[in-house]
Amino acid sequence: MKSLFLLLFIAFTTYAQLPQVRFEHLTSKDGLPSNNVLNIIQDKGGFIWVGTRKYLTRYDGYRFQNFTRVEGIYNHGVSSDWQNNIWFSSSTIPFGRIDNKTFKINDFTSKLPPLSDGNYGNIYFDHQKQGWISDFHGVYKFDPSTFKFKYFPLPKTTYKDIKGDFIEDKQKNLWVLGLDVGIYKYNPDKQELRCVIGPNIADPKKRFFFEVGRAIIDEHGIIWIAAYQKGLIRFDPQTEEIRFYDNHIMAVCADKDENGKDILWVSNGKTIGIFRPEQEKFYFYEDIHTDEIQVFNICKSPSTGVIWFCTMQDGIFVYNPHNQLIKSVSFANAMPQKNLTINAILKDSTDASGQTFYVGLSRWGMVKWNRTDNTKQFFKYPHYPADAETRQMIQDEEGRIWIFTNQWQTWADGKENPEDNEFEGIFVFDTQKQKFIPIPFTTHHGFFTVPFYSIGMEDSKKRLWIINHYLSMHVVDKKTGKELTLWDKKDHTELMRDRWLMDIVEDKEGRFWLATTAGVFYFDETTRKFQQVRFSDDNREVSVIKLLLDKQGDVWVTGWDILAKISRTYKVKMDLSSKDGIYDVECRQLAEDAHGNIWIGTLGGLQLYIPSQNRFLRFTQNDGLMSDNTTFSFYMNNGKELLIGQKNGVNIVNTENILKSRALNNIAISSVTVNNEQRFYDWSKPFELKRTENAITFYVSALNFLKDNQNHYSYYLEGLEDNWIDARDNATFTYNNLSPGSYTFHVRLLDEKGNKQLKEVSVNFSIQPYYYETWWFKTLIIALIIGLAYLLYRFRINQLLKLQEVRNRISRDLHDDIGSSLSSISLLSVMASKKIDPQNPSNQLLKQIPEEVSRLSSAIDDMIWNIRPENDDLENFFVRLRDHSVQTLQAQDIDVDIDFSINHQAGGLSMEVRRNIFLIVKEALHNITKHAQAKHVGIKLYVQRGMLVIEINDDGKGFDKHKPSSRNGLRNMTSRAAEVEGTFEIKSEVGKGAEIILRVPMLQKKLMRI
The missing domain is CATH 3.30.565.10 (Histidine kinase-like ATPase, C-terminal domain)
Incomplete structure (x- = not known):
């Protein structure tokens, strides 16, 4: 988005005829599908719908969401109904509707009455929820629920275009604006159109021919019509009185200027301008764009007040009244050459209105600027103007302005030229006579070896301090022209040794504070001594460029990577650096506003330090600065606005309002991508995602169309995160690899300080698990495992039972069969031994048989005992x-x-x-x-x-x-x-x-x- 600064002035009215505004510019480079823009509306949710020659698109302040099925919007062929659905007529779908919750596109073309050409446009819904649409021949009223149509033909002409447009007045009367056939009033009782103004009407006072463009109604109930070659038409629907204002007007929109005055934004086919009804005059901006701008339509957002300018080939120009807190005023036309910087700004104390300023240029001279009428008058320096660089401007009690310059022409004519005495780097301007006068004392090479008068100051005793950054410092009595010696020369020499003197201020006690490239010093006239302020125990040296005496009497210093505050007792109360939030280390300007906030000019933008919050803010070109370099000059006007010198102009910062929240109490989920694919959902209802759809991005918008860094968000995902997360100005929130489960995404809009909550929205969604991650599947698996374990257990028990049965059978067999057999053997051996002669050698063997049988029986008995299961x-x-x-x-x-x-x-x-x-x-x-x-x-x-x-x-x-x-x-x-x-x-x-x-x-x- 590009910013265009409009610096305009009119010299003969009590207020600026053209509001000092800044336009933003949206083109295809910003995502707009086509630079040919025909129509813009804002829906009830705050989103902007843009009808382009390419596609219908929706804009949330960050992104364009294109509806590629809807190609080639016709004229004013986009509208919203009472349910916030979007109706459109396009080349692909002549009559369609988009559900604003699900974004489903419905093609209702088949429900239209059959006509020969099939061209439709200018859809409108009246207060009775009835729809209106036009074609090349007339207009239709239709019921959007039943699609019953009633046709109202308009007179045939040679014009081939959409015939009618629609508007309702404050009394809810419907008016049809015929393209070239006049103005018609709808009678709902008789179901007919009555022509009140037109080329064929009987009353000659109302017989007019004009080509109707877009029409609007202002807050007073007056209908204003852009009538192309006929100009701007004022139509009073109560009296049916018509008035013409000649010009070539293509579009019109009602608004208020910065002073609350009624204005109409208009386009003449070349640029943008305004019409002031109370003056009945047109005023047009110059140099808005590099080429002429053909504005086809001008639309105002009802909730935000943002003005949208639809152009034929240059995209969209945007005027956001909430983005105008840093304004710009151009001095280019008052300068003798281009690209001069404004190095000094001074308000004229002799002007009772407080609206006259003098600004010193980097070369040539100064400009007198009357802010009442924005007039500017250039005054050329009287001596070597092309080489006189303005460094400082002060005004004395007589109203004379003293201008201190670095005169880069260093006495080329020698010391004999008496002009050097009158104008040697110091110029005095008499505000009453409006001319330069000679200085009241002699300089003539008396102070410095080169005519560099870098710093000038008048102290409380009306003495003039004259300083060269790197040479010396002098104090002069203006009346006598004599130099005063306030210090010992040795001390002064020591002060300037290897140091540059960058700034000087006098405090309320009459002490003088000096900023040098090697620290801060103070000079007490009673002691005639220079004392250095210690910044740390090791006496750290700091390079200081600028000083500021605040309302409490403390001294603020800034320079190279430093912002510090020193008390009246020379104690460093605060010492900040880039570690604490200073964005750009080269800080060269300081100012204090009415609330005690400190403004710092750097090469990297304008910085604001808020002591009550110990917080830094930064403003850049994105916020309205002409350049990020804000080091040339500062002027704090009444503590309420900061004037910043820039190249070719001045920025004006409203310090009272810039910290007030400009975020409107609105926030919405703009869109969602799932696995990098755009999805459309009804955010009021929960939606489900598949297990593989676990990467989701939420795009949100405050829908106030402020700059990105002017909105402040915080968020958290319920189900994953427990606390709010500060996102600052980030409006995109991505989550990857989400686990199955239910989630609620919460996001809220905070004020610009990040403190007060303005509004919160939430979205419920869930990610479905794989079947094997579901509770029923896990329960089934557990049941299956338990069942298998039980079957295995039963199998093992059965096996053990079988084993025990085998062991019992073996033990029985051993006992019954082998035991009984052994007993029989033992008995038989005893009987045999009795029948054999005791002296027979065999008898001894027979006697051993019972012993062996007994031993074997004992072993078998042990075996049987061990086998039996009960003995386990x-x-x-x-x-x-x-x-x-x-x-x-x-x-x-x-x-x-x-x-x-x-x-x-x-x-x-x-x-x-x-x-x-x-x-x-x-x-x-x-x-x-x-x-x-x-x-x-x-x-x-x-x-x-x-x-x-x-x-x-x-x-x-x-x-x-x-x-x-x-x-x-x-x-x-x-x-x-x-x-x-x-x-x-x-x-x-x-x-x-x-x-x-x-x-x-x-x-x-x-x-x-x-």
Whole structure:
């Protein structure tokens, strides 16, 4: 968006005939689909709909949203009804409607009455919710719900165009403006049109021919009609009186100027202008654009007051009354050459109206400016004007203006020329005589080696201070012309050593503050000394360019990356830099407004420091500045407006209103993209997205059409974020990789300070999960897992039951079959031995059979016991182990002490583990009874860290465990322990008995059962 600054003036009225306004310019470079713009309306939501030769488009202040199906809008063929739906007539869809919530396009062309040419336009809806539309022959009234049409023909002429346009007056009367057939009033009772003005009317006083363009109604109820060659027409619908104002007027729109005066915005086919009804005069702007502007239509937004100018080939020009707080005044026509800067601004204290200013140029002279009528008068400097650079202007008590310049022509004529004495870099202007006069004392090369009079000041004692930035400082009595010595020369020389003196101010106590490139100094006339202000403990040097004495008597300083405040006691109260918000480090101007805010001129725009908020704001060309370079000159007028010198002109900043919120109480969701694809939804209802549609961008707008940085937003996404997020001027909000769930996007508009909430909107939406992310699918999977686990469990139980049945059957078979067979063998062997001679060698063998059968029966009995499932219980195992130990040892008269201190809930042992443990213990007891010659045996069983520990010790003769042995008992016990992942340890010494320790891992009960 480009800004055009209109700097216009009229010298003979009490107020400016042309408002000092700034237009913005929208073209195809900004997204407008075509620079040929025919029609603009604002819907009830605040959006701007633009009918172009290419497409119908919607504008929210940031973006254009094109409706490519709707091509080539006809004339005024865009309108909105009472439900805020958009009706249009275009080349592709002659009669259509867009639902303003869903953006669905409906083609109702087939519902139109059949006519030969098929050209329609100028859609309008009256207060009774009835629609009107025109074609080349007449106008139609239609019911938008039933599409019943009533035709009102208009007189046939040679003109081939849309025949009629529509407007309602304040009494709700409908008027039809015929293209070239006059003005008609609609009678709803008789359902007819009555011609009140036209070429064929009987009354000669009302018999006029004119070509009607666009018409509007002002707040007084007067209808104004753009009548092309006939000019501007004023039509009073009450008296039906008509009046013509000659000119070539193509478009008209009613408005108020900056002073509240009634104006009409008009176009003459070349540029934009205004018509003042009270004066009955036209005024047109010059140089708005590089070429002539053919404005086809002028529309005013009812809610914002923004004026939209539709042009034939130059896009849209926009006048936003809320964007006019920085205005521009051109001095180009009053300057002797182009591109001069205004280096000094001074208000004439002798003018009671306070509207006369003098501005000093970078070369040639100064301009007297009367703000009342915007007239300007140039005064050329009397000596070397082309080389005299204005540096400062002051006005004395007699009203004379002292102008200090850097005279770049450095005495080329020598010291003999007496003119040098009268005009040597310092000029005095008599405001009464309106001419330059000689200075009242002699300079003539007496101050500086070059005629650079960089700074001038008159102090409270009416003494004149004259300063050259890098040479010296002098004080002169204006009346006597004598130089006064206020300080020791050595001190002055030391002050100027390696320093430039940039500025000087006098405080209320009569002390003089000096800004230098190496810090801030103050001079007290009573002590005749220069003292430096310390900015830090290490006496940091700062480069200071400008000083300001505020209303409280404190001194503000600025320069290279610094804004500081120094108290009257020389203490630095505040010291800010770019770390604190200074945007451009080269700060050269300072001013204080009525509210104590500090304005700073930099190369990078105008900065404002608000002490009450400790906050910086920045204004640039985007806000209305002619240039971002605001370092040439400042003048604060009554604390309410800041005048800024610029190249070829002056910016005027309304310091009273610029901080007031200009954001209207409106905000809307403009559009949404999902996965970078534009979507249209009814924002009043929740909408759903697919799982893959998890990247969403919301575009919002305050719909006040201010500059981007003048709106302030905050937002949060409920369901993802918990707190509001400050977005400042960002109006686009993107979320990626959103998870399935329900969300509510909240966004609100704040005032320009970011404090007061103006309005909030929200949008509800949800992202659907994949089927495998749904609760029912997860529940189904959990149920399936539980079912499978239960089936596996049942299968395992059945297997265990079958295994137990097998074990029971084996134990029964061993007991019943093999046990009974062994008993029979034992019995038969005893009977056989009785029948054989005792001396027979075979008898000894027969006697061994019962012993072997007994041993085998015992082994089988152990096997049967181990196989039986009921013996899986630890208690049964321990009982078996105890009984066997007692029987074995007591049979040999050996005392036994058994300690089974075990928690039966600690775990269990599998069948294989039990078998190996039992055989190890059995082998150990066998060895004790056979070899140890022990009298006492102790058996201890306990669980330690998931291990079953069995300790067996005796008081027998012991043995040397390191001595090689051919017996297999110890090896077998070690091997069996390893089989069950246990350990077997033996401790023994000759004569000291023996101890064995068996450690076997225990199983959890559930594992043991499985």
